[in-house]
Amino acid sequence: MTSIEQSVEQGTVGMPAGPGATVPAPQTGGVAGLPEIVGGVEDQSVAGLVADAARALADEPTLQQTLDRVVELAVSMVEGCESAGISLVTRGRIESPAVSDPLVARGDALQYELHEGPCLDAVHDHALVESGDIESDARWPLWAPAVARELGVRSMLCVQLYTSENAHGALNMYSTSPDAFGPDDYHLASTFAAVAAAAISAARTEEQLQSAVQTRTLIGQAQGIIMERYSLTAGRAFAVMSRVSQDANIKLVDIARHIVDTRRIPGVGAD
The missing domain is CATH 3.30.450.40 (GAF domain)
Incomplete structure (x- = not known):
């Protein structure tokens, strides 16, 4: 009870x-x-x-x-x-x-x-x-x-x-x-x-709490994609996402979602 x-x-x-x-x-x-x-x-x-x-x-x-x-x-x-x-x-x-x-x-x-x-x-x-x-x-x-x-x-x-x-x-x-x-x-x-x-x-x-866990997971996935594609450290990959978020005035979680969905960083274009 x-x-x-x-x-x-x-x-x-x-x-x-x-x-x-x-x-x-x-x-x-x-x-x-x-x-x-x-x-x-x-x-x-x-x-x-x-x-x-x-x-x-x-x-x-x-x-x-x-x-x-x-x-x-x-x-x-x-x-x-x-x-x-x-x-x-x-x-x-x-x-x-x-x-x-x-x-x-x-x-x-x-x-x-x-x-x-x-x-x-x-x-x-x-x-x-x-x-x-x-x-x-x-x-x-x-x-x-x-x-x-x-x-x-x-x-x-x-x-x-x-x-x-x-x-x-x-x-x-x-x-x-x-x-x-x-x-x-x-x-x-x-x-x-x-x-x-x-x-x-x-x-x-x-x-x-569930939303926070999902957000953290999504950002981690996007961070991993950037690390692999651009041979960056975890810290540098996160810094890249943060900079894009600030420059575009878009929430970090939305930047991460875009990266996970498209395998691209917004504004950078295709490899």
Whole structure:
């Protein structure tokens, strides 16, 4: 059992939220393959549900598949949730890398276009943002009437996802029914979001490590080609690639990929 799963089993992950729309953010931060999740909160404790979800997320091999599974689990686990998506901010840019359906894609996009909405509030300011009457919610005077009119959205529940110092976001849950989310949903969603954030962070780290290994291997292959073709030492071969990269303003890994694919140094021409 991982430390995440242990925390969930012990009930130490997550935070309940009473009715009342927003919770200030802290200063720090049945679907396929999951047969246990079939009956909602009445049939299982929150800890049991989220522990099952943590195990399911640990099985996902890539970052994108982890994001997709988080969305799938949110729809399955949170009773009031009809559709779900994830907003992530990386290097100052916000996007929705995983959505359950076009309604979420459009609802999120409207928030980004209008610079207001519950997802943005959850991303930047609040641990939890809820609305059971979107159309008349005065907090978002541009987005709320637009999304209600265009998409029929009546309720939303957004929970902050804190994945790292440089990347954070929110889990966004939509419903076309008014007052779709209650206290049980707040507690379950908050607990699940903590586990989901940890899973996303772990998947991102693993992907970055794999990318670094692949980059190093590619550069080494290109270095070997130059050494053989031009009878250079390893240091000189690397210096040649670095100089070409700087002169052409092209990433070193892209120079290496070109050399491996074509057996030529960019700009030097054929032998």
